[in-house]
Amino acid sequence: MNQIKIYDVAGAAGVSLATVSRVLNHPEKVKPATREKIEKIIRELGYKPNLNAKGLASSKSTTVAVVVPELTRSSIAEIVNGIADCATRRGYLLRLFVAGRNNYDNPEEQLKAEKELWGTVVASSVDGVLYINDEFTEEHEKLLEDVPMPVVLTNTPCSNPNIPQVSIDYYRAAYGVTKEMIDRGNKKIWMIKTIRNYAMNNLKVDGYLQAMKEANLEPRIIEVSGLTERNEVSFKELLQKEHPDVAIVVRDSMAVSFINVARLLHIHIPDELQVIGFQNTRYAELARPKLTSVNTPIYEMGEKAMDLLTSLMECEEDEEVTNIKQFINYNVIERDSIK
Amino acid sequence: MNQIKIYDVAGAAGVSLATVSRVLNHPEKVKPATREKIEKIIRELGYKPNLNAKGLASSKSTTVAVVVPELTRSSIAEIVNGIADCATRRGYLLRLFVAGRNNYDNPEEQLKAEKELWGTVVASSVDGVLYINDEFTEEHEKLLEDVPMPVVLTNTPCSNPNIPQVSIDYYRAAYGVTKEMIDRGNKKIWMIKTIRNYAMNNLKVDGYLQAMKEANLEPRIIEVSGLTERNEVSFKELLQKEHPDVAIVVRDSMAVSFINVARLLHIHIPDELQVIGFQNTRYAELARPKLTSVNTPIYEMGEKAMDLLTSLMECEEDEEVTNIKQFINYNVIERDSIK
C-alpha cells in the first residue's frame, strides 16, 4: 500500500511517467540534467519498479528459472550459489523449481511430471532457464524443443551440439585419472558407480573403460546402491574376497564409505588399496585417510552457465551467440588415499 | 508468441474472458456446465495464466521469497527442499534470494546490503517471505518492521513473540543432551563452538551452561575456527594437553574433525572421549566411529514454515493466525561416538 509507484516519482520530479521509465530503461535517451534529477528522487524515495507490471509491459521479467532435481546434494547447492552470485551481478532474479523427487521408479509418470514442470516454468514468465538434471535422457531433450526461451543445460551432459550447455568433461577427467594410475604402475583398477544411471557417471565409466582398453587391462565395474547403509554391505562382501590396487569411485561420499569398510577389514590405504573420488566435497577432507578427489569447480560452473544464459537472453535477433557448449576445467586434488 | 492467452480460451469456449477468469479463481461462481466446458478447453489448449498479468491485476503473485544466507550448508539446502515441496503442494512458486556472502567483517556494510536486499525482495512482489539467517540480530529484526508482507523466520531464533517463526528449541536440545551425559556419570564436559557467533549456537551454549550449572560442574567452552584446516590445528594443540570425558560440538562437521584429531593422538573414542554433534548430517554416518548427533528435522522445518506462511498469507483481515511461534521436535541419534 505504501509502495511508491512510478507516478509518485514523476510527480515529485515534475515530469511525465514516460520520462521516469526512460531513465530506468534507456537513460541515454534522457537529457543528463533531468536524468540526474530523476535519479536523485528515485534514490530518495527508494523507488523500485513493480516487477509484475514491468514484466507484463515489456515481456521481460529479468528473472531466470533455476530447475534442479533437488538441493541437498552438495554439488547442486554449490552450482546454485554460483548462479545466484552471477545473477545478482547481472541484475537477474531467480525463480527456483525443485523438480520431482518422487516417481523415480515409473519413468512414464516422471516424464509426465517433467512436462507439467516445463508448463509451469514457461508460464512463470521467465526470460531464460538454467536446467540441472543428472538423469537427462533423450526424452528430456525433446521437451526442450517446445520451450520458448533460452535454456542452458548445467552440469547436464547432452550430446546435441545445438543445445547450450556448461559442463565438465567427465569423460576426459575419468580417462585422465585412470591413465595416470596406470602410468604409476597399477594394473587392477576398478570403477565403482551407483546402480542408478546418471549421465555424468556414465561418461566417467566410458573414460575409464577407454583408458583401460588402451592399456590392455581388464576393466571391472562395480555397481552398488547409492545409500550408505546398503553400499557398505556390498563393499564388505566384495572386499572380504578381493580388492583392487585402485578404486575410482564416481562420488566422494561413496568413496569414503569404501575407505571406511576397507579399513575395518584391515586393508591398508593407500599401501594396499588406493581410492579416488569425484567432486572434492567436504567429505574428502573429513575422511581418514583424506581422500584424493577430482575437483570439479561447480561454483564456477554455475557462474559460467548464468553468463552464457545472459548472453543468450540479451542477444539481438540478428546476432548469434557462439561458443554455446562450454567445459569447465577440472583438476585432481591429491591427498592421502593414493600413493 | 505461441503462448495461449485467456482470450483464446474464451474464444474457443464461446464465453467472455471474465468467465474464464472466474473458472480459474472462483469456480463456485460459475455454472457447473459452463465451468466443465471451460476446464476441458483449458486442459486441451494447455492454457496457463501469465503470472505477471495475474500478479499485477490481483496484487497476488502466488510466489514466495526464500531468503537464505547461502545454500551450501547442508542444513539450508534441506530446509529449502522442505519449503519447495510444501510450496508445490500449496500452489506457490519460489523466488530465491541468496543474501550477501561477502562483507562478513564489516557489520555496517552488511546491514546496508541487507537493507538493499529487502528492497529487492519487497519490489519483487511476492506474497510472503521465508527468511533464514543464522546471524540474526536486533538490527535485522528492525528491518522486518518495514516489510509489507508476512515474513516467517525459519531456523532463525528470535525472542520477539510477535514475529512468526519456525525453529528448533536448541536451548532445550543442548540442555537435554548435556544433562543426559551428566546423568550417565560424566563430569568433564566441554562445549565446542565456532568463534563466529550464530544465534542458534549461542542458544546451544546457554542450554549447556544451564545443565552444567544445575549439576555444579565446571563448564568449559572451546572456540575454534569454522574452517576444517584451522580448527584441526586448534584441536591438536588442545588435545595434546588434555581432553574431556565428553565434547558436545555445535555442528557435525566440526565434531568429525575433532574425532579425527583425537584418533590421530590415540585417544580412544568413546572409551576415553565421547563426542556428540548437532544436525545429524551425512558426515555423522560417514565418520569413524560413527557420530552420535542431535537430529534436527530440518526438512520438516521447511515444510512447517511454508505452512505457517501460507496461513499468514491467506488469512482474512478479521481472522488472526494463532500459534505463530512453532518448534520442531528433535531427537538424539545414538551411534558409536558415545558409550
Place this chain on the structure above:
DNA sequence: CTGAAAGCGCTTACAG
C-alpha cells in the same frame, strides 16, 4: 450466472 469495462503499474512506439 455472465458480460462490459475499468484498472493493476509499467513500457514503448508515435508525435511533437
Place this chain on the structure above:
DNA sequence: CTGAAAGCGCTTACAG
C-alpha cells in the same frame, strides 16, 4: 529530448 496514449494479460466490482 519529452509527453500523451495505447497496450501488456489478467482480475474484479458493477450491472444485468
